Amino acid sequence: MQFVIIGGDAAGVIVLEQTTDVSYSACGMPYNIADADREMDDLVVRHARVFREKQGIDLRTGHRVESIDRDSKKVKGKNLRGEEFGISYDKLLIATGASPIMPDLPGFDVPGVMALKSLEDGKKIKDYMRAKDVKKAVIIGMGYIALEMCEALRARGIEVDMVKPRPVFLPWMAEELASAVKEEIENHGVGIHTGHKIERIEAEGNTLRVICPDLVLEGQMVLAAIGVKPNSELASKSGLELGPSGAIAVDRTLKTNDEDIYAAGDCADAYHVVTKQKAWVPLALRANRAGWAVADNVTGKKTELQGIVGSAIFKVFDLEVARTGLSVAEAEKSGFDPVEVVIKTRSRAHAHPGSTTIHLQIVGDKKSGRLLGMQIVGKEGAVHRIKAPSVALHSKMTVEAFSQCDLAYAPPFSPTWDPMLTAANQLLKKL
Amino acid sequence: MQFVIIGGDAAGVIVLEQTTDVSYSACGMPYNIADADREMDDLVVRHARVFREKQGIDLRTGHRVESIDRDSKKVKGKNLRGEEFGISYDKLLIATGASPIMPDLPGFDVPGVMALKSLEDGKKIKDYMRAKDVKKAVIIGMGYIALEMCEALRARGIEVDMVKPRPVFLPWMAEELASAVKEEIENHGVGIHTGHKIERIEAEGNTLRVICPDLVLEGQMVLAAIGVKPNSELASKSGLELGPSGAIAVDRTLKTNDEDIYAAGDCADAYHVVTKQKAWVPLALRANRAGWAVADNVTGKKTELQGIVGSAIFKVFDLEVARTGLSVAEAEKSGFDPVEVVIKTRSRAHAHPGSTTIHLQIVGDKKSGRLLGMQIVGKEGAVHRIKAPSVALHSKMTVEAFSQCDLAYAPPFSPTWDPMLTAANQLLKKL
Numbered sequence: 001m002q003f004v005i006i007g008g009d010a011a012g013v014i015v016l017e018q019t020t021d022v023s024y025s026a027c028g029m030p031y032n033i034a035d036a037d038r039e040m041d042d043l044v045v046r047h048a049r050v051f052r053e054k055q056g057i058d059l060r061t062g063h064r065v066e067s068i069d070r071d072s073k074k075v076k077g078k079n080l081r082g083e084e085f086g087i088s089y090d091k092l093l094i095a096t097g098a099s100p101i102m103p104d105l106p107g108f109d110v111p112g113v114m115a116l117k118s119l120e121d122g123k124k125i126k127d128y129m130r131a132k133d134v135k136k137a138v139i140i141g142m143g144y145i146a147l148e149m150c151e152a153l154r155a156r157g158i159e160v161d162m163v164k165p166r167p168v169f170l171p172w173m174a175e176e177l178a179s180a181v182k183e184e185i186e187n188h189g190v191g192i193h194t195g196h197k198i199e200r201i202e203a204e205g206n207t208l209r210v211i212c213p214d215l216v217l218e219g220q221m222v223l224a225a226i227g228v229k230p231n232s233e234l235a236s237k238s239g240l241e242l243g244p245s246g247a248i249a250v251d252r253t254l255k256t257n258d259e260d261i262y263a264a265g266d267c268a269d270a271y272h273v274v275t276k277q278k279a280w281v282p283l284a285l286r287a288n289r290a291g292w293a294v295a296d297n298v299t300g301k302k303t304e305l306q307g308i309v310g311s312a313i314f315k316v317f318d319l320e321v322a323r324t325g326l327s328v329a330e331a332e333k334s335g336f337d338p339v340e341v342v343i344k345t346r347s348r349a350h351a352h353p354g355s356t357t358i359h360l361q362i363v364g365d366k367k368s369g370r371l372l373g374m375q376i377v378g379k380e381g382a383v384h385r386i387k388a389p390s391v392a393l394h395s396k397m398t399v400e401a402f403s404q405c406d407l408a409y410a411p412p413f414s415p416t417w418d419p420m421l422t423a424a425n426q427l428l429k430k431l
Numbered sequence: 432m433q434f435v436i437i438g439g440d441a442a443g444v445i446v447l448e449q450t451t452d453v454s455y456s457a458c459g460m461p462y463n464i465a466d467a468d469r470e471m472d473d474l475v476v477r478h479a480r481v482f483r484e485k486q487g488i489d490l491r492t493g494h495r496v497e498s499i500d501r502d503s504k505k506v507k508g509k510n511l512r513g514e515e516f517g518i519s520y521d522k523l524l525i526a527t528g529a530s531p532i533m534p535d536l537p538g539f540d541v542p543g544v545m546a547l548k549s550l551e552d553g554k555k556i557k558d559y560m561r562a563k564d565v566k567k568a569v570i571i572g573m574g575y576i577a578l579e580m581c582e583a584l585r586a587r588g589i590e591v592d593m594v595k596p597r598p599v600f601l602p603w604m605a606e607e608l609a610s611a612v613k614e615e616i617e618n619h620g621v622g623i624h625t626g627h628k629i630e631r632i633e634a635e636g637n638t639l640r641v642i643c644p645d646l647v648l649e650g651q652m653v654l655a656a657i658g659v660k661p662n663s664e665l666a667s668k669s670g671l672e673l674g675p676s677g678a679i680a681v682d683r684t685l686k687t688n689d690e691d692i693y694a695a696g697d698c699a700d701a702y703h704v705v706t707k708q709k710a711w712v713p714l715a716l717r718a719n720r721a722g723w724a725v726a727d728n729v730t731g732k733k734t735e736l737q738g739i740v741g742s743a744i745f746k747v748f749d750l751e752v753a754r755t756g757l758s759v760a761e762a763e764k765s766g767f768d769p770v771e772v773v774i775k776t777r778s779r780a781h782a783h784p785g786s787t788t789i790h791l792q793i794v795g796d797k798k799s800g801r802l803l804g805m806q807i808v809g810k811e812g813a814v815h816r817i818k819a820p821s822v823a824l825h826s827k828m829t830v831e832a833f834s835q836c837d838l839a840y841a842p843p844f845s846p847t848w849d850p851m852l853t854a855a856n857q858l859l860k861k862l
Contacts, residue, residue, distance in 0.1 A: 025781050028842045032782070042782045273837075284847045285840045306832070311839035322839065350456050351463070351473045384815035387838045387849070388822045394836050395826035401737070405825050406704075407818045408742035408753065409716045411459045416715045418818070 003298055004075060004087055006065045006234070007095030007265065013057045014087060016075070018064035021119040022048050027284050029122040030145070034152035036130070040123045068092065068238040070258055091260050091298050094240075094248060095291065096231035098266035098282045102224055103140075107201030112208050113222045116145060128221060134158055136219035138210045140198060142169060146225035147181075147316045150190055154317075160190045161217045163210060164226070167195035172327050174361035176342050177377045184319045193217070228282060230267045243269035245280040252304040254294045262297070264290035271307030274325050274372060274393055275334040281308050309393040310373070313383045322386035325373025325393045328363055337366040341427040345419045347380050349411035356380060362389075362423040364399040369431055371399050374420065381413065388420060399427050434729055435506060435518055437496045437665070438526035438696065444488050445518060447506070449495040452550040453479050458715050460553040461579035465586040467561070471554045499523065499669040501689055522691050522729050525671075525679060526722065527662035529697035529713045533655055534571075538632030543639050544653045547576060559652060565589055567650035569641045571629060573600060577656035578612075578747045581621055585748075591621045592648045594641060595657070598626035603758050605792035607773050608808045615750040624648070659713060661698045674700035676711040683735040685725045693728070695721035702738030705756050705803060705824055706765040712739050740824040741804070744814045753817035756804025756824045759794055768797040772858040776850045778811050780842035787811060793820075793854040795830040800862055802830050805851065812844065819851060830858050 005015045015022070023046040032038050051057040062080035069076065076086045100115035102108055112132070114125050128134070136159040139146050146162060153160050162185075169192065170178040182192060196212035201222055203209075210217045230247040232240075241257045243249035248263035250256055252271065256263050266282035268290065286308055296303035311324040331338035340363045348355035358378035365372050374389040376382040392402045403424035409416050417425070436446045446453070454477040463469050482488040493511035500507065507517045531546035533539055543563070545556050559565070567590040570577050577593060584591050593616075600623065601609040613623060627643035632653055634640075641648045661678040663671075672688045674680035679694035681687055683702065687694050697713035699721065717739055727734035742755040762769035771794045779786035789809040796803050805820040807813040823833045834855035840847050848856070 025842065025847075027840070027847075028780055028782055031784070031842055035784070045781055283840065285838070285849075288847050289835075306835045307837075309837045311837045313839040313841045313844060315841060315843045320844075324837070324839070349459055350476055351459055353462070353466070381815050383839070383841070383844050384812050385818060387816060387819035387836075387851075390838055391819045391822040391826070391828070391833070391836050394832065395822070395828060397822070397826060401825065402822070404720075404737045405818075405822050406738075406740045406742045406755070407716070407821055408744040408755070408814070409458070409714065410744045410746060410814070411456065411462055412746045413744060413751075413814050416456075416458075416719050418716075420818075421716075 001090045002088055003091045003093070004089035005093040005095055006075065007097055007267070015051070015057060015059045016063040016065050016077070016087070017059070017061045019118060019120060020061045022046075022051065022059065022061065024119045026117070026119070029116055029119070030148035030152040033122060033126055033129075033149070034155040036156060040119060040126055043119065043122075065234060068234060068261070070238055070261070073260065089260070091262065093294050094235055094256075094261065094263040094267060095265045096234060096267045098228040098230050100224065101227045101229050103198065103226065105198060105200055107203065108224065110201060110203045110208065112203070112220060113201055113224060115224045116149060117228065125223070129156065132206060132220050134220040137221040137223060138163065138208070138217045138219045139223045139225055140164065140210065141225035141227065142192070142194070143225060143227060144312070144314045146223070147185070148314060149223055149225060150185065151315075151317055154188055154190065159219070161193060161219070162190060163193040163196050163198065163212065163215070163217055165195070165197045169194055172330070173323070174327070174340070174342050174375055176344070177359045177361055177375050180357075180359050180377045181316060181319060181321055184317050188317050228266070230280065230282070232267050235263060235267070243278045243280065247280040249278065252307070253297050253302065254290050254305070255297070262294045264294050270305070273307045273309050277334065279308065279310070281310065283312060306394065309390055311386065311390045313386060315383075318379050319377060320379065320382035321377050322382045323373070323375045324386050324390040325371070326363060327373060327375070331363055331365070331372045336372055338363050338372055339366050339427065339430045341423050341430065343419065343423050343426065345422060346415055347378055348413065349415055352411045358382065358419050360419045360423050362399070362420070362427050364427050364431055366431055369398040369400060371397050371402050376419075385418070385420060399424050399431060403428055432521045433519055434522050434524070435520035436524040436526055437506065438528055438698070446482070446488060446490045447494040447496050447508070447518070448490070448492045450549060450551060451492045453477075453482065453490065453492065455550045457548070457550070460547055460550070461576070461583040464553065464557055464560075464580070465583035467587060471550060471557055474550065474553075496665060499665060499692070501669055501692070504691065520691070522693065524725050525666055525687075525692065525694040525698060526696045527665060527698045529659040529661050531655065532658045532660050534629065534657065536629060536631050538634065539655065541632060541634045541639065543634070543651060544632055544655060546655045547580060548659065556654070560587065563637060563651050565651040568652040568654060569594065569639070569648045569650045570654045570656055571595065571641065572656035572658065573623070573625070574656060574658060575743070575745045577654070578616070579745060580654055580656060581616065582746075582748055585619055585621065590650070592624060592650070593621060594624040594627050594629065594643065594646070594648055596626070596628045600625055603754070603761070605758070605771070605773050605806055607775070608790045608792055608806050611788075611790050611808045612747060612750060612752055615748050619748050659697070661711065661713070663698050666694060666698070674709045674711065678711040680709065683738070684728050684733065685721050685736070686728070693725045695725050701736070704738045704740050708765065710739065710741070712741065714743060737825065740821055742817065742821045744817060746814070749810050750808060751810065751813035752808050753813045754804070754806045755817050755821040756802070757794060758804060758806070762794055762796070762803045767803055769794050769803055770797050770858065770861045772854050772861065774850065774854050774857065776853060777846055778809055779844065780846055783842045789813065789850050791850045791854050793830070793851070793858050795858050795862055797862055800829040800831060802828050802833050816849075816851060830855050830862060834859055
């Protein structure tokens, strides 16, 4: 059987990859950029030659697929030398990923205005920093990548300003928690400018200026990190159905509406276990898991993915930030009757040295009593803790059942009642 | 209604406490002992006067209850001045805790041979260390308290030897994980001597000698930390039923076999959600939770506790140690058909700086596919991570369902697949 894959990163055999890089840790790029002495290629998990020589995979880099002919079951495109190719498939996997959104505004095409998605992008940024001896940078956007890049640039001693049009810093996050994150970033000397419409970028010598109606920020480098969009044009052009945010619609076996075409990774959508609706959450674990599930399904072992619950974590300076499930606004939009509790507590037991603050929000549904979501921010114990409510969301647990869980205690790690239990107990009184 | 409580720590409107201390963080004692400059009274969570003056609780310290007359519904005893008292109750809570087991061997009664359970014990140990300028100590036993005390004594610059009769270091723990813990302790200069029967302790001047047939260990202090037993004699004498390990048997509402008598805390047993059998797990969260549930049930709000799943965590030097659910041996004993996987992996993503080793064991049931337990050892991310499988055990999740959970990923915190998922995926192939 001829199994063809378009895209060569987390899901992966004829593999057709338009760039020359395959199988690298994209999420690791900000941390690599933070360290001037490390090579970007450290992030390569498996080199092309390993796929080719040890795994017998026909990996063709520099091959850009331009169309899928579903009737004749053929993909067509051009390689880097401009030569056309046509390859037949029995089963096809589209794993084309996502791309950064670049605003269609004047000046975003000048050198020094960059985005971070591919390994190539990462190299470009790092080379540019070295060549231009960047002292000051502006980041447009305040999502995960923007925040991780802000930390990376500060680690290199670069002054950073962040700017975005929307007025709220982290709109999906409970206000008290978002304030704690903002404070952490500002304490590291970063300027956060929300609510400023970006009009254009102007270049003058080595200086780039981000121009807003009421603000001008300047630096030698501008990073556009306003978000990503699924690379689904190829799929769409060939008549495959799209889901939320224009991602390729797939069922629990990762199959598109074409019996012989699968999609996996950042280009495809997923079921959200809590909302029971489709969602587009382009994150590495889902991408990787979907790739494996396709491999199972193509080779005859039927695998169905339950779906995601909206878990995401990141680190910013000394703070861990974690979320799972739904925010209050998301819960309302999905037809729940959400009630929340926000607490501020200690990371360690009474009188235990080294304790820091934990901020935690819990959301439950007044109608069903179900746990709907949790967010945690703190210097320790936020990120791994969130995995417990993630499991509870998969189990469709009630807040009451969650509040009874045997979450172990020892003084270096929490008060006797884990902050998640304290919040659940308080929420129970409101349900 | 007259509500009488015997015992004044974690569970607790007449409260009769035989010592003079109430409401303190017993689990915090090793960490307090580690710091010569801190007062033991830092561990008091709420002083007796707060209970008396602000909460209107009739707290009588120095009151030792000696018998319960269930027919006349009266408790009788003596106070510190030797005066007899008799108090009627409508509802009674027995919250008498547990006591350290002291071996019935020669020399365990000499000064300098001590155990750690009450705040008084903690003070005695700390005073003794100060008075005798202890340079060398022997710990008998290798359970949680023994290991935490070993760390505390090393923090004070004291040389430590640990000894116990059983040959296996941590018998409930997967071998590879136990080895990692042992190595960490030995790397901190502690002598671990397993498989040595203790015959007696001999004192000569300031020196105490722990005598085994084939080994003599000496120091200025000996800590007996071989385990605890429930303080259930009072209950037993008055005809209340006992459960495993001689703990007072209670139902899900914490009621004993007497309609008007409850028991909570380390003196009482619990349901184990995984084995569906009674278990005695004297830990702080359960004690605290049981106290609150009794308060609910006595005041008319019916609360039933689901039970425990066998979660326990501790820190020893730079290592986090965590367990939940059943070991292979425990699973076999409970009629399951256990299969395990043990993995050794990185705590952070590929190429991420600062990564350390995570050891993880997962246990599943071949018959039902259910997740039965997990153990994790590592320098970071062991303790909070274990809360996810704890929730899964409460939900009676299968390994397959657990393996599909959306456990968030970011490079500073794990490989793309959380080690728990990697282990679950491997276990699936064996089920």
